[in-house]
Amino acid sequence: MKEQITEYCQKLNLSVIADQWSALADQAAKDNVPYSSFLFSLLEAEVVEKQVRSTTTLLKLSRLPFRKTIDEFNFSIQPTIDERRIRELMTLSFLKEHENPIFLGPPGIGKTHLAVSIGLQAISQGYKTYFVSAHDLIIQLRKADSDGKLEKKLRSFVKPRLLIIDEMGYMKLDIGDAHYLFQVIARRYEKGSIILTSNKSFGEWGEMVGDPVIATAILDRLLHHSRIFNLNGESYRLKEKRNKDKLEK
Ligand code: ADP
Ligand code: MG
Numbered sequence: 001m002k003e004q005i006t007e008y009c010q011k012l013n014l015s016v017i018a019d020q021w022s023a024l025a026d027q028a029a030k031d032n033v034p035y036s037s038f039l040f041s042l043l044e045a046e047v048v049e050k051q052v053r054s055t056t057t058l059l060k061l062s063r064l065p066f067r068k069t070i071d072e073f074n075f076s077i078q079p080t081i082d083e084r085r086i087r088e089l090m091t092l093s094f095l096k097e098h099e100n101p102i103f104l105g106p107p108g109i110g111k112t113h114l115a116v117s118i119g120l121q122a123i124s125q126g127y128k129t130y131f132v133s134a135h136d137l138i139i140q141l142r143k144a145d146s147d148g149k150l151e152k153k154l155r156s157f158v159k160p161r162l163l164i165i166d167e168m169g170y171m172k173l174d175i176g177d178a179h180y181l182f183q184v185i186a187r188r189y190e191k192g193s194i195i196l197t198s199n200k201s202f203g204e205w206g207e208m209v210g211d212p213v214i215a216t217a218i219l220d221r222l223l224h225h226s227r228i229f230n231l232n233g234e235s236y237r238l239k240e241k242r243n244k245d246k247l248e249k
Contacts, residue, residue: 016046058123070117080232100226108235111197130160134168141180169200178209189221
């Protein structure tokens, strides 16, 4: 019977229970553990392992450029960021409402850090997340289009529950690029959240996208259900460098 139990567990994809049931059963018999507690500890071991495995997979698939959490973010040096609003994002209620958090501001003030930490939170709750720079998004779509695989590529940006588009604004888009971007944003509209970071204000999108009509069409969808964070202040990188230089003097 022992072998068969293990075999059935494997058939049912219960690899942890297959490994552990025998030792746990012996222990439970020795300790006079109630049947329900024994069953509970078996199932719990399996569930915990499955969660860890799926988080690891989601992390790999997400392409997050680094792993920094919100606890590593120092709010006290960044007065333009309302900690309460950021903590609210961490509840992920925006994901359920298909809202788009948007972080605007100059370089080095933590926009990517905040986006990444929300991404990590989403992954920890089992949501498929994908991080891409605006530059890579466009390059990938251009290539897919020339290979005749645009539709498939577009779907890969539409499917994740959370899409993070980082650093919009550094790359000037041509009209074809603008249409790619429109496709991604329009297809995700009211279906899946986008976190976007940018150094450009919305007023500059016409110029960035190269066409005011398509810029308006994109912004219309992006901003309809959005939470906008206007950040400002000195670059954290520069601040850190200055402190280091001071210490070295
Ligand atoms: P941005 O995307 O706005 O250019 P980043 O998020 O890349 O800025 O931040 C630059 C670096 O400074 C990162 O290593 C980030 O972790 C760090 N950083 C920025 N702001 C803070 C902060 N308030 N607390 C802790 N680290 C920060
Ligand atoms: Mg950044």
